[in-house]
Amino acid sequence: MRPHAGAPLSRRRFLALAAGGTAAGAALSGCAMQVSTGVGGSGETVTVMVKSGDILPEQIQQAKKELGIKIALVRYDITKLIAMLTSGNPPDLVRGVGAVDAPFFAARGVAEELDPYFARSGVLKLDDLDPVNDLWRFDGRTQGKGPRYGMAKDFSQDSMFWYNGSAFDKAGVDYPSATEPVTYEEWLDTAKRLVQRKSGQTSVFGGSYQGVTRSTLLATMTASAGGSLFNDDFSRVDFTTPEARRALAWVIDYCKTKVGPSLIQPDPNGWDGPTYQAGRLAMSNAGYWMGGMIYPDKKLAEASRLAPAPVFAGGPRISACQAGTGLWMPRGAKNKDAAWRVFEWFFGEEPAKARASGGWGIPTLKSLRSLMPDQEEAQKRALEVQENELKHFSVVSFTPYTTADALDALFNQIAPAAMNGQISVDTLAGRLNSAINEQMKRGKEQVG
Amino acid sequence: MTVDEISSVASRPDAAARGGRAPAAGRPRASMTARRHRAFYMFTSPWIAGFLLLTVVPMLYALWLSFTTFDGISPNWKYVGLGNYRELLNDPVTWDALGRAGLFAVTSVPLSIIAGLALAVLVNRPIKARGLFRTLLYLPAVVPPVGAGLAFKQLFDQNSGAANGILNVFGIDALGWLADPYARYVLLMTVLWTAGNVMIISLAGLQDVPRELHEAARIDGASAWRTFRSITVPLLSPVLLFQTVTGMIASVQTIMPLLLAPLGGTEGVTSVPQSNYLYMMHVFAQYFALGRYGYASALLWVLFVLILLVTGLIFKFTSGAVFYNVDPEAKK
Numbered sequence: 156m157r158p159h160a161g162a163p164l165s166r167r168r169f170l171a172l173a174a175g176g177t178a179a180g181a182a183l184s185g186c187a188m189q190v191s192t193g194v195g196g197s198g199e200t201v202t203v204m205v206k207s208g209d210i211l212p213e214q215i216q217q218a219k220k221e222l223g224i225k226i227a228l229v230r231y232d233i234t235k236l237i238a239m240l241t242s243g244n245p246p247d248l249v250r251g252v253g254a255v256d257a258p259f260f261a262a263r264g265v266a267e268e269l270d271p272y273f274a275r276s277g278v279l280k281l282d283d284l285d286p287v288n289d290l291w292r293f294d295g296r297t298q299g300k301g302p303r304y305g306m307a308k309d310f311s312q313d314s315m316f317w318y319n320g321s322a323f324d325k326a327g328v329d330y331p332s333a334t335e336p337v338t339y340e341e342w343l344d345t346a347k348r349l350v351q352r353k354s355g356q357t358s359v360f361g362g363s364y365q366g367v368t369r370s371t372l373l374a375t376m377t378a379s380a381g382g383s384l385f386n387d388d389f390s391r392v393d394f395t396t397p398e399a400r401r402a403l404a405w406v407i408d409y410c411k412t413k414v415g416p417s418l419i420q421p422d423p424n425g426w427d428g429p430t431y432q433a434g435r436l437a438m439s440n441a442g443y444w445m446g447g448m449i450y451p452d453k454k455l456a457e458a459s460r461l462a463p464a465p466v467f468a469g470g471p472r473i474s475a476c477q478a479g480t481g482l483w484m485p486r487g488a489k490n491k492d493a494a495w496r497v498f499e500w501f502f503g504e505e506p507a508k509a510r511a512s513g514g515w516g517i518p519t520l521k522s523l524r525s526l527m528p529d530q531e532e533a534q535k536r537a538l539e540v541q542e543n544e545l546k547h548f549s550v551v552s553f554t555p556y557t558t559a560d561a562l563d564a565l566f567n568q569i570a571p572a573a574m575n576g577q578i579s580v581d582t583l584a585g586r587l588n589s590a591i592n593e594q595m596k597r598g599k600e601q602v603g
Numbered sequence: 604m605t606v607d608e609i610s611s612v613a614s615r616p617d618a619a620a621r622g623g624r625a626p627a628a629g630r631p632r633a634s635m636t637a638r639r640h641r642a643f644y645m646f647t648s649p650w651i652a653g654f655l656l657l658t659v660v661p662m663l664y665a666l667w668l669s670f671t672t673f674d675g676i677s678p679n680w681k682y683v684g685l686g687n688y689r690e691l692l693n694d695p696v697t698w699d700a701l702g703r704a705g706l707f708a709v710t711s712v713p714l715s716i717i718a719g720l721a722l723a724v725l726v727n728r729p730i731k732a733r734g735l736f737r738t739l740l741y742l743p744a745v746v747p748p749v750g751a752g753l754a755f756k757q758l759f760d761q762n763s764g765a766a767n768g769i770l771n772v773f774g775i776d777a778l779g780w781l782a783d784p785y786a787r788y789v790l791l792m793t794v795l796w797t798a799g800n801v802m803i804i805s806l807a808g809l810q811d812v813p814r815e816l817h818e819a820a821r822i823d824g825a826s827a828w829r830t831f832r833s834i835t836v837p838l839l840s841p842v843l844l845f846q847t848v849t850g851m852i853a854s855v856q857t858i859m860p861l862l863l864a865p866l867g868g869t870e871g872v873t874s875v876p877q878s879n880y881l882y883m884m885h886v887f888a889q890y891f892a893l894g895r896y897g898y899a900s901a902l903l904w905v906l907f908v909l910i911l912l913v914t915g916l917i918f919k920f921t922s923g924a925v926f927y928n929v930d931p932e933a934k935k
Binding site: 265558560598 | 672674675676677678679680696756757760761762763764767771776777778779781782783865866867868869870871872873874876877880888890891892893894895
């Protein structure tokens with residue numbers, strides 16, 4: 156029986172109306188979101204998804220004053236980014252790690268090609284771009300070639316390491332050379348001599364060597380051993396090649412010896428910085444950028460030295476950038492021209508100059524190199540080592556078929572058994588191949 | 604005759620019909636019923652709208668996702684029918700994680716109920732500063748889980764944590780609390796730390812137990828333990844059943860191991876020690892670290908069905924053991 160006007164609302168009818176209202180509400184809120192990143196009340200608004208500290212509040216004010224553009228910050232969160240991309244309402248600019256994110260997003264067609272923008276830019280000139288920006292190029296198959304999809308804000312050669320000279324003096328260990336690299340085996344031996352333990356507790360870690368991510372560390376170390384972790388079309392990994400196995404065995408050995416933080420001996424600080432500052436870490440695998448944290452502490456700066464990236468005995472000398480963090484523009488961005496203006500400002504104007512002079516990385520425009528800090532003795536020393544290391548810069552390409560997070564997650568899950576001595580490195584290599592190749596196979600099917 | 608009885612008789616349809624004024628009497632009654640319905644729906648509609656928007660719609664969306672290979676970004680996802688469910692049945696990692704989650708539930712739920720009940724019995728006694736003790740014991744339950752996770756990580760850190768500091772005082776070497784095989788005990792400690800939640804509900808239940816029953820038992824010469832076992836526990840049984848069901852549901856969905864994980868970030872979920880890699884860790888890893896939205900959604904739907912089944916079984920097997928102290932007259 157159909158309910159007539161004035162009749163009490165049946166439960167069924169009420170639920171149907173509520174469902175309809177809910178769906179309509181969702182649709183309306185979706186529409187509202189579609190226009191929220193558009194033109195703002197006092198000029199254009201550009202939504203930028205970054206981590207805290209990437210763009211400072213005073214820089215937002217500066218942008219509004221100088222560019223007439225309001226920057227709306229969204230805190231970087233990969234799950235939120237995916238939700239925004241899926242809903243067709245992405246930010247106008249997004250933080251990304253060039254070394255691993257560029258091929259992933261470019262291959263899925265969600266990143267905007269920026270070549271036309273660079274071609275007409277008066278701020279970011281192609282011949283002024285440092286080669287590290289090639290991490291943001293992808294030709295559909297290989298990273299480092301083809302159109303540009305983003306740009307790095309600064310960079311470091313992330314296989315280098317800092318060391319605290321006081322710890323070396325205390326242990327009576329010679330300082331590493333500032334120009335000639337140590338081998339990975341020598342680095343580990345030194346770490347064993349520097350570590351200080353008592354009653355099952357480590358008071359000073361001999362050294363930390365964990366790379367930017369586990370996957371970039373392993374890819375870079377395999378390249379240092381003279382091989383490649385990925386096959387020619389980047390659709391598979393192979394940890395059983397002699398070079399990849401050598402890199403893997405070293406990483407497992409590092410964890411087993413417990414000379415530094417690792418999956419089986421975590422550092423509650425989450426990263427090396429605070430531990431190094433506290434004098435509880437003798438060597439820290441970090442590039443030039445960590446100088447930004449070290450220089451303000453005069454005592455620490457005086458004791459600290461930067462050293463070249465280690466090599467494998469008999470392997471080539473390469474010193475790759477494992478990050479190249481910067482910004483990219485989603486293809487679905489609503490406000491591309493204004494976003495590009497913010498892009499130019501962020502990478503070529505005041506924020507770029509402030510970063511270059513702060514010591515938090517090497518500028519990605521050659522013209523800004525002269526701003527790198529060299530007033531203090533510690534700064535001069537680090538800059539000299541860094542300038543020498545740039546001769547060995549290289550790009551280690553990453554696969555477009557999966558994220559570094561996924562490879563790291565699988566490594567984290569499988570590798571502890573080897574770190575604890577329950578399985579051999581060869582068994583580990585086989586298990587990693589199986590799990591990671593399955594993940595990459597799925598990724599390749601999705602990319603098409 | 605009371606006023607209510609008079610109005611009740613007056614509103615009976617047969618009475619109205621006998622008086623030959625059925626249409627006139629029926630309209631106000633229908634109008635009152637309609638008003639009552641409207642009031643009911645107006646009061647419940649915010650909840651129903653929220654339930655539909657935030658529960659039913661996402662669940663149906665997840666059900667749809669579970670039949671696909673969707674990864675959140677890539678354009679070439681496809682329908683795989685029950686493929687994700689078939690894969691799940693043959694995935695040993697899934698079964699191991701489910702087994703560990705089950706073991707965690709059957710360990711942590713009874714432990715927290717026993718601990719909470721013991722605390723409730725203690726703070727129900729006429730002791731000095733009883734209010735202060737109740738507050739102190741309940742305080743950990745209001746600490747946000749993220750804060751609790753950070754505190755536990757610092758407390759049980761191998762090299763700088765207070766737990767190993769105490770062991771060292773007694774000449775015992777430091778333990779790797781946050782790694783296997785000790786990590787599972789730290790996880791259990793986080794559950795016991797929030798036993799104040801159980802305590803507060805048990806305390807409310809204890810205060811509902813009629814004092815005369817205890818007095819009668821004492822006069823009959825029953826010991827304290829016998830009184831507790833034969834009077835207090837049966838009268839608390841509905842409260843204990845509630846805590847068992849909600850505790851079981853919460854424990855299989857716990858994300859506490861993630862907060863104790865050595866590494867942060869989405870990929871950090873798989874860095875939790877093997878013994879703490881529970882079902883929800885696996886779901887989280889599939890969603891956010893591996894980008895397998897379809898497979899992860901299938902995992903969640905299977906968990907939802909399992910929780911329904913287990914809840915049903917708990918009700919079935921405890922129906923004879925739960926004593927509902929309901930006034931029989933009130934049912935009429």
